[in-house]
């Protein structure tokens with residue numbers, strides 16, 4: 001049933017398909033004198049059905065069992081048991097009843113786990129292509145895209161469906177859910193429906209409102225737990241949750257929540273993938289407008305309840321939406337990061353991606369919130385002494401790029417068009433919002449994504465649509481912000497100029513000016529404010545970007561295909577481009593199934609170079625990972641990974 005590896009102890013089968021149970025007897029049985037019944041039990045619910053020894057018509061809506069004539073022997077009989085395709089996902093008890101003229105014998109045969117069946121066309125989660133099923137159900141290796149839309153980084157993630165204990169943890173999630181605790185019978189009956197399952201599981205991945213898996217934290221110290229950036233897979237998190245009797249595991253951020261939900265959905269047989277939205281809006285009042293406040297010199301204020309994440313990660317799962325109609329079948333967004341409540345609990349979706357594209361605000365579940373995340377407009381307001389001195393609208397910034405890992409490859413698949421179809425009518429709304437074409441326009445562009453040690457080159461373009469000459473002032477401000485938009489440090493500049501029809505101003509920020517930017521996760525917010533000296537009107541533009549760190553190079557002697565149990569050498573090196581900040585520099589090398597322990601390599605100097613010996617303990621794809629950090633940086637400066645395939 002495509003369940004190999006999910007459990008070493010239990011029978012794991014998929015709904016709608018028959019599985020074979022062979023009954024062995026200590027004495028010969030005359031089958032014309034006995035009849036067999038099977039019974040499946042789920043809590044107080046049960047269904048008893050006869051085992052047929054002759055060809056029969058079966059209802060696909062009921063449990064059924066039959067024996068093929070070849071499988072009947074005096075001491076054994078093999079029974080094919082088939083579940084209805086719309087069965088509840090759960091762990092069932094299987095019972096046997098043997099009846100003769102005089103006696104009735106009852107046996108408990110054991111338990112089995114029943115999962116959704118994406119291979120079967122009648123299951124609402126069915127997926128047509130084998131390559132899709134391999135990627136979205138069976139693959140336990142994934143990539144998460146992070147960073148900014150100009151410089152996208154990829155991080156590997158081990159989904160871990162096949163790690164011992166993961167299936168048990170997933171079953172436990174359903175059993176401890178508030179729905180199950182409050183009404184077991186109703187919960188079992190509703191577990192037929194993938195929409196219901198997704199909603200329950202989405203709420204259970206965060207620990208808000210329930211005994212869920214992960215506690216979120218976005219700032220401050222992670223000393224009393226694990227920093228969200230340190231996790232590398234879901235199994236460790238689920239194990240920790242099980243081992244602590246369902247106490248929350250500290251700490252998660254969006255990609256951790258999403259990857260754990262993706263693992264759980266894949267285990268249950270609901271095709272799913274992890275999706276990154278760059279510049280995702282968190283629109284607290286869901287009005288499709290994100291307001292940002294700036295000073296008249298371009299300094300960003302922390303005033304708005306709304307915010308924009310440089311990236312946000314959620315999950316898409318695949319199903320038919322019987323509750324909505326065929327046009328909403330396909331990928332559905334589910335977002336386990338606790339941001340806003342949906343029907344009273346922290347969970348979001350499933351919401352059809354097609355409903356987002358068609359701008360169906362009321363589509364269940366949570367379409368307006370998801371639509372705002374990918375398609376809100378940013379209104380930047382320039383305020384002074386409590387008054388709005390100018391404003392500009394940016395219709396492009398939010399949801400600029402939406403990525404997932406492509407099937408069977410490490411390349412990203414661009415999903416932007418599946419969420420956003422710009423129509424003329426939408427453009428009209430944007431023009432109305434901005435109050436007609438302004439006489440003065442400004443844009444701010446970066447020539448290329450900067451790397452650490454390079455100057456940052458910015459280009460301000462001012463276009464004039466009026467018939468009068470203008471005297472303008474320009475303020476350019478760059479500040480550091482954390483991942484969730486909190487400004488922390490400011491530096492400014494100021495020049496005067498006169499504009500003709502189009503004027504381009506070039507600015508460059510030297511490496512020595514941003515020395516404080518030391519980790520790959522820091523984001524710079526740059527804003528330019530242009531003021532017309534005569535009319536006092538102001539316009540502005542803003543950009544956000546990160547400074548890419550240089551890659552750690554990892555090479556395996558003799559190529560990336562190695563033999564199991566044979567010692568190989570891997571060479572790891574990193575060259576620092578950030579001046580003399582190598583004090584306390586550490587290059588860490590890590591690899592499950594390749595290295596016994598994490599290795600920390602300390603070396604003074606411009607660059608670090610080291611060779612480590614690796615031995616693979618099992619076949620398959622392994623990852624060798626390396627991180628670089630030093631005593632002056634609060635986080636990891638650079639992180640790289642290298643895929644190695646191990647054969648017998």
Ligand SMILES: *[C@@H]1O[C@H](CO)[C@@H](O)[C@H](O)[C@H]1NC(C)=O
Nearest residue numbers: 028029030031032033034074
């Ligand atoms: C099984 O029982 C039937 C009916 O009582 C009888 O006719 C038949 O001979 C029995 N078969 C064997 C192998 O004992």
Ligand SMILES: *[C@@H]1O[C@H](CO)[C@@H](O)[C@H](O)[C@H]1NC(C)=O
Nearest residue numbers: 400401402414415416417418
């Ligand atoms: C992603 O797709 C969008 C919409 O189709 C397109 O405008 C954009 O250029 C693409 N970006 C990349 C990096 O492929």
Ligand SMILES: *[C@@H]1O[C@H](CO)[C@@H](O)[C@H](O)[C@H]1NC(C)=O
Nearest residue numbers: 464466467468469470500501
């Ligand atoms: C601004 O542009 C208009 C054309 O759009 C031009 O006629 C006018 O002279 C320009 N103003 C200045 C100050 O150059």
Ligand SMILES: *[C@@H]1O[C@H](CO)[C@@H](O)[C@H](O)[C@H]1NC(C)=O
Nearest residue numbers: 302303304305485486487488
């Ligand atoms: C921004 O404001 C919010 C509350 O309005 C506060 O919780 C947060 O700590 C502030 N951030 C910074 C960096 O000041």
